[in-house]
Amino acid sequence: MSSTKKGHLSQLSLGGLLITLGIIYGDIGTSPLYVMKAIIGEGMINADILLGGVSCVFWTLTLQTTVKYVLITLNADNNGEGGIFSLYTLVRRTKVKWLIIPAVIGGSALLADGIITPPISVSSAVEGLRTFYPSINTVPIVISILFVLFFVQQFGTNFLGKFFGPMMLIWFGMLGILGGLQIFENIGVFKAINPYYAYHLLSLHPEGFFVLGAVFLCTTGAEALYSDMGHCGRKNIRVSWIFVKSMLLLNYFGQAAYLIPFEGKTLKQLGGANGNPFYLIMSDWFQPFGIVIATLAAVIASQALISGSFTLINEAMRLNFWPKVTIKYPTELKGQMYIPSINWLLFLGCIVIVLHFEESSNMEAAYGLAIVLCMIMTTTLLNYYMITKRIKWYFITPIIAIYGTIELSFFIANMKKFTHGGYVTIIISVLLMTVMFIWFRAKTISKAYTKFVKINDFKKVLAELSEDMSIPKYATHLVYMTNAGRTDEIEEKVLYSILQKRPKRADIYWFIHVNILNEPYKTEYKVTEILKEDIIRVDFNLGFREPTKINIMFKEVVKNMVKNGEVDVTSRYESLNKNNIIGDFKFVLSEKFLSNDSNMIWHEKLIMNTYFFIKKLSLSEEKAFGLDSSSVKIEKFPMVVNPPEIIGMKRID
Structure with missing residues (x-):
C-alpha cells in the first residue's frame, strides 16, 4: 500500500x-x-x-x-x-x-x-x-x-x-x-x-x-x-x-x-x-x-x-x-x-x-x-x-x-x-x-532436501554454452525462478535443466528470486550481475500482503535496466537485431513429484503424498507467479527424500 x-x-x-x-x-x-x-x-x-x-x-x-x-x-x-x-x-x-x-x-x-x-x-x-x-x-x-x-x-x-x-x-x-x-x-x-x-x-x-x-x-x-x-x-x-x-x-x-x-x-x-x-x-x-x-x-x-x-x-x-x-x-x-x-x-x-x-x-x-x-x-x-x-x-x-x-x-x-x-x-x-x-511442513521438508551449488563454479560453462553455435538457440532470454536465498548459489536442478536435461543455449540467463518480508507492504528489487551480459540475478523483496505479479514486475525491472544502459534486450538474431526487435523471454519452472526411490518414515510420506495431492487441486506455478503461460516451460523433477543406500552391484563377464 x-x-x-x-x-x-x-x-x-x-x-x-x-x-x-x-x-x-x-x-x-x-x-x-x-x-x-x-x-x-x-x-x-x-x-x-x-x-x-x-x-x-x-x-x-x-x-x-x-x-x-x-x-x-x-x-x-x-x-x-x-x-x-x-x-x-x-x-x-x-x-x-x-x-x-x-x-x-x-x-x-x-x-x-x-x-x-x-x-x-x-x-x-x-x-x-x-x-x-x-x-x-x-x-x-x-x-x-x-x-x-x-x-x-x-x-x-x-x-x-x-x-x-x-x-x-x-x-x-x-x-x-x-x-x-x-x-x-x-x-x-x-x-x-x-x-x-x-x-x-x-x-x-x-x-x-x-x-x-x-x-x-x-x-x-x-x-x-x-x-x-x-x-x-x-x-x-x-x-x-x-x-x-x-x-x-x-x-x-x-x-x-x-x-x-x-x-x-x-x-x-x-x-x-x-x-x-x-x-x-x-x-x-x-x-x-x-x-x-x-x-x-x-x-x-x-x-x-x-x-x-x-x-x-x-x-x-x-x-x-x-x-x-x-x-x-x-x-x-x-x-x-x-x-x-x-x-x-x-x-x-x-x-x-x-x-x-x-x-x-x-x-x-x-x-x-x-x-x-x-x-x-x-x-x-x-x-x-x-x-x-x-x-x-x-x-x-x-x-x-x-x-x-x-x-x-x-x-x-x-x-x-x-x-x-x-x-x-x-x-x-x-x-x-x-x-x-501439511502445506507448511511439506515446504520445510522439500527445502531441506533441495541441493544448492555455487554459481561461480558454472560461470565459465554457461558463458561457453551461450556462444556454442552447434546447439540450437532455446531463447534469447532464459528465465528461471530460484529459491536460493544467497545470490552466489543456485539449485542443482536449475543447472541440470540448462546443461543436461536438454542443453539450453540463450544469450542471457536470468535467475529470479522472490523474498517474502516480515512487513506487509513493500516492493523492492535488487539486481546482481553475475557475469556481464550473460548471467543476471533479480531479487524481489515483497511484503507478505503484496500480490506476486512477476510478469509485470520483471518487465518493469528490465525496462529500467535498459534505460540505465545495464542490459541490451534487443534480439541477437541478425534479421531482428538490425530492426531493433526485442528478444524473446522464456520462463522455465520446475515442478516436483515424489520419487519412488524416496525412503521416508510413514508420517513424512503421508505429509508429502497429501501435499502433492492438494497441489494438484491448487493454482499452477505459472498462474501463481502471474506469468504469461504462452512463454512458460514446465519441467518435472523427481524429489528424492532420504535416498536408499547404494546397491552393491557386482559385474560378471
Whole structure:
C-alpha cells in the first residue's frame, strides 16, 4: 500500500471514523441480537442471572475488548497492519520454531469464525419477522440473503463500502436509543457495573460459570478490531470504540432493564415465536424498521468477515501456510481482493450451518468455541512480542496471567457447548489446521532436501554454452525462478535443466528470486550481475500482503535496466537485431513429484503424498507467479527424500 494512502487511513478524521464503523465493528456490533437471549436460554427469567450476566458483559467488554485489544494488542502493529499472521511475522524473528503452532491454530479458528458469523447474524435479524408471521420458515430467506452476499463479492464491494459506515452509524444509534429508553424506566440496572454481581453469578449460582459461554458472544468480534487495523488505523479504532462500546452497553443494560420486571416468565411467554429481548424492547410501530436495519447490519457484519477471510488466506499463502489459489482484484481499491475458491467454500460452510442448526438459538452453541481458541493463541504470540520489545517481566507476567485466566475460563465455559454444536466449528478449525500444517511442513521438508551449488563454479560453462553455435538457440532470454536465498548459489536442478536435461543455449540467463518480508507492504528489487551480459540475478523483496505479479514486475525491472544502459534486450538474431526487435523471454519452472526411490518414515510420506495431492487441486506455478503461460516451460523433477543406500552391484563377464 502506498505510504500516502496508509498515512491517510491512519489519521484521525470524521471520514476515517465513519469508515471504521463500517469495516471493523460488524461482528461485535451485531452481538446484541443474540447475547442476552443466549444468557437467559430456555429457562425462566431470573434477576440474579440477568444482573450477573450484564455485569459479566460490561467487564468482558472492558477487560477483554478495551484493555487487551484496543489498548494493548493494537500496539503490536506490523507497519500499521494487524491480525494474527501479522503478529506472527513480528515474533518469528525470535527463531522460536514452535510459535508456528499458535499462528496456525489462531488463523484456522478465525476462518472458522467466518463460517459461523454470517449465518448467526443474518438468522437472528431475519427471525424478527416472526413477530408478524409466527410460523414463517426463515431458512430460505437466510440462504437467499447469504447467496446474494457471496455472489456480489466477485464484482467488488467498493460501492457498498460507502454505504456501510452511515448504515452502521444508524445501527449503533438505534442500539443506544432503544437501550436508553428502557434504562430510563429502570435506572437501577446500572448497579450491575459493580463487579460483585458478576462474582455472585460465577461463584454462587449453580449454572453461573457456564453462563460465561453466552457472555463470551459479546466479544467475539474483538479479534476483528486487530485484524482490520491496517484498513482504518489505530487512532480511528480507539476513538470510535468509545462510541461503539457506549452504544453496546446501553443496549445490553436496556435489555436487562426491560426483562427484570418479568422475573419468573420465559422469553417465549413474552414474545411468542420471536422471544428475543432485542426485538422485545422495540415499540410495535418501530419493529418493521428495526428488522430491516438489523438485517442490513448483519449483512455488513458478514461482509467484514468475508473480506477478512480473503486477507487472511492471502497472508497464509505468502507465509507458506496455504496452497496457492486464484486471487482477483475486482476494483482499483488497494487491498480489496476476491478469492473465488474461498468465497464459495465459505458460502458452502454457511449453508451447511444454516441447514444443520436452522435456528439462531441453536447456532449459539456452535459459536464462540473456535474464536476463544484464536484469542488464546493471540495472547501466546503477544507474550513473545512483548519479550522482543524488551518490556519488563513484571509488566508481562501479570498481563499474560490475567488474560490467560480469563480466556481459559471462557474456553472451559464454552466447552459445555461442544456436544450441542461446538463440535462443528472445532471440526472446521481442525480441517483448516491440517491443511496449513501439511502445506507448511511439506515446504520445510522439500527445502531441506533441495541441493544448492555455487554459481561461480558454472560461470565459465554457461558463458561457453551461450556462444556454442552447434546447439540450437532455446531463447534469447532464459528465465528461471530460484529459491536460493544467497545470490552466489543456485539449485542443482536449475543447472541440470540448462546443461543436461536438454542443453539450453540463450544469450542471457536470468535467475529470479522472490523474498517474502516480515512487513506487509513493500516492493523492492535488487539486481546482481553475475557475469556481464550473460548471467543476471533479480531479487524481489515483497511484503507478505503484496500480490506476486512477476510478469509485470520483471518487465518493469528490465525496462529500467535498459534505460540505465545495464542490459541490451534487443534480439541477437541478425534479421531482428538490425530492426531493433526485442528478444524473446522464456520462463522455465520446475515442478516436483515424489520419487519412488524416496525412503521416508510413514508420517513424512503421508505429509508429502497429501501435499502433492492438494497441489494438484491448487493454482499452477505459472498462474501463481502471474506469468504469461504462452512463454512458460514446465519441467518435472523427481524429489528424492532420504535416498536408499547404494546397491552393491557386482559385474560378471
